[in-house]
Structure formats: C-alpha cells, structure tokens
Amino acid sequence: MSTAPALPASVRVFERGWLSSNNVLLVDEACAALVDTGYATHAGQTLALVRHALDARPLDLIVNTHLHSDHCGGNARLQAQWPCATLIPAASAAIVRDWDEARLTFLATGQTCGRFGFTGTLAAGERLALGGFEWEVIGAPGHDPDSVMLYASEPRLLISADALWEQGFGVIFPELDGESGFAEQQAVLETIAKLDVRAVIPGHGKPFANVEAALERAFSRLAWLRADPARNAKNALKVLIVFKLLEVRTMSFEALVAMLESAASMRAAAQQLAPRAAWPALLRELAGELSKSGALVANGERLEAPPTAG
Missing domain, CATH: 3.60.15.10 (Ribonuclease Z/Hydroxyacylglutathione hydrolase-like)
Incomplete structure (x- = not known):
C-alpha cells in the first residue's frame, strides 16, 4: 500500500x-x-x-x-x-x-x-x-x-x-x-x-x-x-447496481429489473450487452458475479449490500 x-x-x-x-x-x-x-x-x-x-x-x-x-x-x-x-x-x-x-x-x-x-x-x-x-x-x-x-x-x-x-x-x-x-x-x-x-x-x-x-x-x-466497448457497459451496470444497493441496502430482483427499465443509462448499457428479452438473465449473471466478488449478497430473490459496506 x-x-x-x-x-x-x-x-x-x-x-x-x-x-x-x-x-x-x-x-x-x-x-x-x-x-x-x-x-x-x-x-x-x-x-x-x-x-x-x-x-x-x-x-x-x-x-x-x-x-x-x-x-x-x-x-x-x-x-x-x-x-x-x-x-x-x-x-x-x-x-x-x-x-x-x-x-x-x-x-x-x-x-x-x-x-x-x-x-x-x-x-x-x-x-x-x-x-x-x-x-x-x-x-x-x-x-x-x-x-x-x-x-x-x-x-x-x-x-x-x-x-x-x-x-x-x-x-x-x-x-x-x-x-x-x-x-x-x-x-x-x-x-x-x-x-x-x-x-x-x-x-x-x-x-x-x-x-x-x-x-x-x-x-x-x-x-x-x-x-471491447461492451466491457465499459458491463462495468457501468455493475457499478450502478452496487451503488443503488449501498443506498437502499436491500432490494428484490424484481425491483432491480424495474430499475433497469426506468434508468436510461442502465438501459443504454444493457442494450450493448443483450437483447431486451434477455435483460433479466443478464442481471442475474451480473448479480452472480458481484456476489462472488463480495460486492453484494444474493439471498434468494433479494439482493443485499455486504454488512460492512457503505
């Protein structure tokens, strides 16, 4: 360090x-x-x-x-x-x-x-x-x-x-x-x-x-x-997901999908990565990667910020 x-x-x-x-x-x-x-x-x-x-x-x-x-x-x-x-x-x-x-x-x-x-x-x-x-x-x-x-x-x-x-x-x-x-x-x-x-x-x-x-x-x-500009799009989605979780602490996967639909920057990133019908699967994939890295906790259909984060 x-x-x-x-x-x-x-x-x-x-x-x-x-x-x-x-x-x-x-x-x-x-x-x-x-x-x-x-x-x-x-x-x-x-x-x-x-x-x-x-x-x-x-x-x-x-x-x-x-x-x-x-x-x-x-x-x-x-x-x-x-x-x-x-x-x-x-x-x-x-x-x-x-x-x-x-x-x-x-x-x-x-x-x-x-x-x-x-x-x-x-x-x-x-x-x-x-x-x-x-x-x-x-x-x-x-x-x-x-x-x-x-x-x-x-x-x-x-x-x-x-x-x-x-x-x-x-x-x-x-x-x-x-x-x-x-x-x-x-x-x-x-x-x-x-x-x-x-x-x-x-x-x-x-x-x-x-x-x-x-x-x-x-x-x-x-x-x-x-x-590969898709790397920037994927990183943007991960950053915005983690940011929101740190703010609200916990949210349902359904709420995350709704957030993607309503937030223009997230939609723009998702469009570079998958067709619209595949966005829920894309979000599950990203949530899984973030869970493995410790950036969030996946608890069934709920996503949570790590206890020590924020």
Missing part, C-alpha cells in the same frame, strides 16, 4: 467511502471552499464534517468538478446551512438552471439529488484563488463530458475528480449513449501526464503521490475498454 502524501495545511481531504465522493476543504483568510459535496443520503455527514472543520466559520463557496450525484448531492443541504456561492462547470449551467431532469444524470442512473442553485461557472483556463494557492481549471471530459479538474502549480497538486484514481478512473458514461468518451479520456490522461504533479486528490480513494504508476494503470485500463 502506498503512503498518502503530505498536503498543505490549507488543504484538507475528507476521504469518503461509497456512496460519496471525497470532499476537499480549501481554507485561507479570504475564503473557505469545499470541492464536491458527496451523495444526498450522506449530506448530514458532509455538513457535520465541514462544520467541525470550520468551527464557527461559515462555508463561503462550493465548487463542483462535475454534477454526478455522488459529487453534488450535498449541495442543497450545505446551501441551506450557509449562504455560500456555488460554482459548477459552465457546460452544465443551462440544465441546472432549468433543472432539466431528462438531461441531468440522476434519473438516468437510478440515483437522487436535491435541487440546488449556482452563482457562477467554471470553464477551462480560468483560475481560482483558494486555500492560499492559484488553481487552474482544466477540462476533463471522458467520464463526464462537462467535468473539470483543478491544478495548483505551486504545491504541484491536482484535484482530479473521476478522471484519474490511483487504480483507474470513473465509468466512461458518454460511450453508453453512442457518444465519444474513450478518446476524450485518453486526452485527459495525456494532459495529466504533462503536468508537474506531486500529489493527486482523486474523487474516490486516498490521495496519492505515485502519479506515473497511476497513469500507467489508467492508460492500460482504457486500452482494454476500447478494445
């Missing part, structure tokens, strides 16, 4: 387990900012973590790297607690302003997120002064077409969201809908490789320093997915 790198005193990471993304608290005299806010059902925990860290000080700013539910699900709760400004990726502004549920990802993935507002946007090339450092906004399409990363050259620190983890990266969702995502993910990894990075704060998992090794693993995984 690698040792987590030392971070500047003004940068604090709340490492969260699934369902929530990591939260990054950046504090200086002028501003207390939180990058990503976790999942809706963990919003109370997020609020408690931030309140404890800030003591009597209010949160001034929320920054969202992208608008998947595990990264923005705490926005509404934090905005209700503090009159904080909120920055979201510029490409997502219209759908949030209109709260266009057909284009937001929450219903498509079978997940939830309370409605929130925003006061400004983030675009590639812009700079933010947070935590005593200047951060460059870097576009990071691939996992999500609107996603961004934050890079501070002075401490050589990258907040990579789901573009790079120590062991891979997030599901390439655009490819499920027949849009380009693999090429964009390749370009993002190449961009990271050109940066002078001492430490990465990923969207999930602990911060890490061996960036070269992480990139090597990510490039290898991406090549494996591109060689």
Whole structure:
C-alpha cells in the first residue's frame, strides 16, 4: 500500500467511502471552499464534517468538478446551512438552471439529488484563488463530458475528480449513449501526464503521490475498454447496481429489473450487452458475479449490500 502524501495545511481531504465522493476543504483568510459535496443520503455527514472543520466559520463557496450525484448531492443541504456561492462547470449551467431532469444524470442512473442553485461557472483556463494557492481549471471530459479538474502549480497538486484514481478512473458514461468518451479520456490522461504533479486528490480513494504508476494503470485500463466497448457497459451496470444497493441496502430482483427499465443509462448499457428479452438473465449473471466478488449478497430473490459496506 502506498503512503498518502503530505498536503498543505490549507488543504484538507475528507476521504469518503461509497456512496460519496471525497470532499476537499480549501481554507485561507479570504475564503473557505469545499470541492464536491458527496451523495444526498450522506449530506448530514458532509455538513457535520465541514462544520467541525470550520468551527464557527461559515462555508463561503462550493465548487463542483462535475454534477454526478455522488459529487453534488450535498449541495442543497450545505446551501441551506450557509449562504455560500456555488460554482459548477459552465457546460452544465443551462440544465441546472432549468433543472432539466431528462438531461441531468440522476434519473438516468437510478440515483437522487436535491435541487440546488449556482452563482457562477467554471470553464477551462480560468483560475481560482483558494486555500492560499492559484488553481487552474482544466477540462476533463471522458467520464463526464462537462467535468473539470483543478491544478495548483505551486504545491504541484491536482484535484482530479473521476478522471484519474490511483487504480483507474470513473465509468466512461458518454460511450453508453453512442457518444465519444474513450478518446476524450485518453486526452485527459495525456494532459495529466504533462503536468508537474506531486500529489493527486482523486474523487474516490486516498490521495496519492505515485502519479506515473497511476497513469500507467489508467492508460492500460482504457486500452482494454476500447478494445471491447461492451466491457465499459458491463462495468457501468455493475457499478450502478452496487451503488443503488449501498443506498437502499436491500432490494428484490424484481425491483432491480424495474430499475433497469426506468434508468436510461442502465438501459443504454444493457442494450450493448443483450437483447431486451434477455435483460433479466443478464442481471442475474451480473448479480452472480458481484456476489462472488463480495460486492453484494444474493439471498434468494433479494439482493443485499455486504454488512460492512457503505
């Protein structure tokens, strides 16, 4: 296991387990900012973590790297607690302003997120002064077409969201809908490789320093997915099944089939793997594989999250 790198005193990471993304608290005299806010059902925990860290000080700013539910699900709760400004990726502004549920990802993935507002946007090339450092906004399409990363050259620190983890990266969702995502993910990894990075704060998992090794693993995984796009679809279904189970703890197989029928991203993934009539059999196959790996417990016609998960 690698040792987590030392971070500047003004940068604090709340490492969260699934369902929530990591939260990054950046504090200086002028501003207390939180990058990503976790999942809706963990919003109370997020609020408690931030309140404890800030003591009597209010949160001034929320920054969202992208608008998947595990990264923005705490926005509404934090905005209700503090009159904080909120920055979201510029490409997502219209759908949030209109709260266009057909284009937001929450219903498509079978997940939830309370409605929130925003006061400004983030675009590639812009700079933010947070935590005593200047951060460059870097576009990071691939996992999500609107996603961004934050890079501070002075401490050589990258907040990579789901573009790079120590062991891979997030599901390439655009490819499920027949849009380009693999090429964009390749370009993002190449961009990271050109940066002078001492430490990465990923969207999930602990911060890490061996960036070269992480990139090597990510490039290898991406090549494996591109060689057979059905692999990305299968991985997406497994991730979404496990995510939902961690949220609800238990569900019937019948409910899982209904979830597949109603969630557009899951349907799109299933369509790449089997004809519609075979979807129940596909789900049983995936549930069996997840059970063998310990990601869920199959109990007759019920599926359960492992007792220690979540």
